[in-house]
Amino acid sequence: MPDRRLSVLISGGGIAGGALACLLAQGGHRVTVVERDQGIRSSGNPVDVRGDAFDVVERLNLVSRLQDAATSVRQLVFVDTAGQRLASMATRWSQDREVEVPRADLSAALVNAARDGADFRFDDTIFEIEADGHGVDVTFERAAPDRFDLVVGADGLHSTVRRLAFGPESDYLTDLGMYVATVRLQNALERADTVLMYNEPGAATALHPGTGKPIAAFMFRSTTQVNSRDADAAKELMTAVYGNAGWRAPELVAAYLAATDTYFDTVSRVRLPTWTKGLVTLLGDAASCVSLFGEGSSSAIQGAATLAESLDASPQNVPAALARYQAKHRTVTSRRQRGVPIASHLLVPASRAGITLRNSALRLARRR
Structure with a gap:
């Protein structure tokens, strides 16, 4: 046989x-x-x-x-520059058959x-x-x-x-004009079930509680071409994009720039x-x-x-x-x-109007 x-x-x-x-x-x-x-x-x-x-x-x-x-994450909360809730959405499709x-x-x-x-x-x-x-x-x-x-x-x-x-x-492989970067932080967040995200046009800053040590994530749109393996170029681009960003972005970007173990790549x-x-x-x-x-x-x-x-x-x-x-x-x-x-476009709206529309739509959906 x-x-x-x-x-x-x-x-x-x-x-x-x-x-x-x-x-x-x-x-x-x-x-x-x-x-x-x-x-x-x-x-x-x-x-x-x-x-x-x-x-x-x-x-x-x-x-x-x-x-x-x-x-333990169950929700994503969008916040303003003061960290106040603007809108939110559930992150789980099933209560017992997903992790x-x-x-x-x-x-x-x-x-x-x-x-x-x-x-x-x-x-x-x-x-x-x-x-x-x-x-x-x-x-x-x-x-x-x-x-x-x-x-x-x-x-x-x-x-x-x-x-x-x-x-x-x-x-x-087609570059979609976006980048994602992450860095692990040391101090635990107040809530283990919530991801916080702050938006400016074309850029998002997020805090994920992880499993004890939180993760700062940066997702942004840019036409600048950067080799994902060039750490110095990546840091230069991050500094340019988030230089005037609000909320906790300055603190989190500083943590990224100081870290040796980071992730950075194009969205393709x-x-x-x-x-x-x-x-x-x-x-x-x-x-x-x-x-x-x-x-x-x-x-x-x-x-x-x-x-x-x-x-x-x-x-x-x-x-x-x-x-x-x-x-x-x-x-x-x-x-x-x-x-x-x-x-x-849900997570990284390209314009201020897009951010407002997203938040309004999520608030309306929660009332139904």
């Missing part, structure tokens, strides 16, 4: 890669994960696990662990669940990919070359696998006509960056489940499995991509 197990290389040990490794290992496949960082990667920024993604982590018996690591959890904790839970069935190679990355009709030869920066039945790029917005197999990042959209090229496919943000504010993690977990189910169903016909995965999951990512402009 033919061996129904596949040899799968996953590039990326974050949420998408960890979820897929766990699911494929459960199906008996031979799984290798290569991750350029020296340990489990991802920031502590909070992300949501809800909907079909919650069903997946429930099947993996991870709900109790995620609930233990979860934040908001630090990204690093979600990654760790998924990776640790996969460790017994997958080979994790940290501090390494893919250098070259050569695919034929029967497999993929992979050269690594550190490890010896190897051959796999399938390579999955789950390595994020700036995917190495996508660049090697599909072409330069500029062909598929990833779109490809196909996620698959031969026996190489993409997953998560590498395939379709769909969200600004944490929803991409649920999409990544859902996509991992769809890909694993497709491969389990026809391991002897990988191209057919990849076609089914893309056809099914693209309906999910396309819908979420269409919602990104709405979310961006």
Whole structure:
């Protein structure tokens, strides 16, 4: 009887890669994960696990662990320069079947669940990919070359696998004219269930309570082009944008400028006509960056489940499995991509009139 197990290389040990490794290992496949960082990667920024993604982590018996690591956030409150409430909105879709959890904790839970069935190679990355009709030869920066039945790029917005197999990042990534920056603070906030956000036209400053140590977040619109890896340029842009901002922005920006452990990146959209090229496919943000504010993690977990189910169903016909995965999951990512402009204008209105309209609409909605 033919061996129904596949040899799968996953590039990326974050949420998408960890979820897929766990699911494929459960199906008996031979799984290798290569991750350029020296340990489990991802920031502590909070992300949501809800909907079909919650069903997946429930099947993996991870709900109790995620609930233990979860934040207590239930609402987002928009404030004025004095910190007084202007409007608010609920942040949860379900009271008992969703969690908001630090990204690093979600990654760790998924990776640790996969460790017994997958080979994790940290501090390494893919250098070259050569695919034929029967497999993929992979050269690594550190490890010896190897051959796999399938390579999955789950390595994020700036995917190495996508660049090697599909072409330069500029062909598929569109800058949306926004930036996001975060920094972790030391002193706990007064309320653990509330995110506070202050807006000026084209710029938002937020305080998230996290799980003890709060997070300051900055989301702003700018036509200035900055390399996200250039820390000095990022700080210069932050100073220019928030130089005259109100509320607690001066204090929080100062904390960001003084910190060494920060996050800064453009808000970008990833779109490809196909996620698959031969026996190489993409997953998560590498395939379709769909969200600004944490929803991409649920999409990544859902996509991992769809890909694993497709491969389990026809391991002897990988191209057919990849076609089914893309056809099914693209309906999910396309819908979420269409919602990104709405979310961006809700949280970061471009004008003073937009801020006023947003707040009025939220107050009206709460009265109904």
